Amino acid sequence: MKKVKIVVAGPRGRMGKEAVELVLETENFELAGVLDRRNDGKSLREAEGVDSDALIYTDIYKCFKEQQPDVLIDLTTPEVGMEHTVIALESGVRPVVGTTGFSTGDLAKLEDLCKQTRLGCIIAPNFAVGAVLMMKFSKMAARYFSDVEIIELHHDQKLDAPSGTAVKTAEMISSVRERKKQGHNDEKEAIPGARGADFEGMHIHSVRLPGLIAHQQVMFGSDGQTLSIRHDSYNRASFMSGVKLAVETVMEKDSLVYGLENIIE
Ligand SMILES: NC(=O)c1ccc[n+]([C@@H]2O[C@H](COP(=O)([O-])OP(=O)(O)OC[C@H]3O[C@@H](n4cnc5c(N)ncnc54)[C@H](O)[C@@H]3O)[C@@H](O)[C@H]2O)c1
Ligand SMILES: O=C(O)C1=N[C@H](C(=O)O)CCC1
Numbered sequence: 001m002k003k004v005k006i007v008v009a010g011p012r013g014r015m016g017k018e019a020v021e022l023v024l025e026t027e028n029f030e031l032a033g034v035l036d037r038r039n040d041g042k043s044l045r046e047a048e049g050v051d052s053d054a055l056i057y058t059d060i061y062k063c064f065k066e067q068q069p070d071v072l073i074d075l076t077t078p079e080v081g082m083e084h085t086v087i088a089l090e091s092g093v094r095p096v097v098g099t100t101g102f103s104t105g106d107l108a109k110l111e112d113l114c115k116q117t118r119l120g121c122i123i124a125p126n127f128a129v130g131a132v133l134m135m136k137f138s139k140m141a142a143r144y145f146s147d148v149e150i151i152e153l154h155h156d157q158k159l160d161a162p163s164g165t166a167v168k169t170a171e172m173i174s175s176v177r178e179r180k181k182q183g184h185n186d187e188k189e190a191i192p193g194a195r196g197a198d199f200e201g202m203h204i205h206s207v208r209l210p211g212l213i214a215h216q217q218v219m220f221g222s223d224g225q226t227l228s229i230r231h232d233s234y235n236r237a238s239f240m241s242g243v244k245l246a247v248e249t250v251m252e253k254d255s256l257v258y259g260l261e262n263i264i265e
Pocket of ligand 2: 100125126154155159162163164165213214
């Protein structure tokens, strides 16, 4: 069986390190190279002490030209991730993107690019299977509860707020719920931001604290009852089976897939 040749962008990051390990330990995956901001031309072994002779590139075009990968796994920052994803599609490389913070405009652009190139691209705000189920269950519950607040909690090194998972959850809920302004009609914030971000009348609260990894509680309320659906990732290994599934699946796709719920039965 032909191995899937993979480039990982952001290999020194919290997620990137795990993704490099995943690629190295998966039998039908091959680490073709990594994209980083430093150590151009060195091997991962030389620069980072990783048990791999894969080369580090700072130039994505050079990397793709020399290595001809099948898949790019991007785990960087929103701006860099978008740039990498566009270049990958234009270069015939299928992106698997864990990087969060893409705008709806970015997603529309990538959808068009996938159509033009007929290449698959998977953008997954959350690779943890439990988080995908939390989002699906929240969508189910929203048919019965029209009032909901999303509380997402992450480590304090996170750049984007609200989290990609919270935005995706809100989008999935709003696909089955009428727009509704929640809370009292006359409510006022004595301190700006007290009620959180407003997504079609739904409120999203972002907590950032050291000690946390990635957590979310979706809380529904109606007369005399509440329902809370919660997911917790306690380490970044929790995301890796989703990354593996996305890499395997993207090879069979010819369009944009936004959210792992679309590929998990
Ligand atoms: N989808 C998921 O399941 C999931 C899970 C965790 C994190 N994330 C997202 O993944 C992204 C990375 O998260 P993290 O915690 O690993 O962040 P991190 O800050 O630890 O890692 C990001 C890495 O990107 C590198 N980088 C920045 N610019 C670069 C460039 N031009 N070329 C190559 N590398 C570059 C940085 O050097 C850094 O090592 C974030 O957007 C985060 O929200 C997604
Ligand atoms: O650590 C992060 O950053 C995470 N980001 C994702 C998001 O924005 O939803 C999910 C998991 C961890």
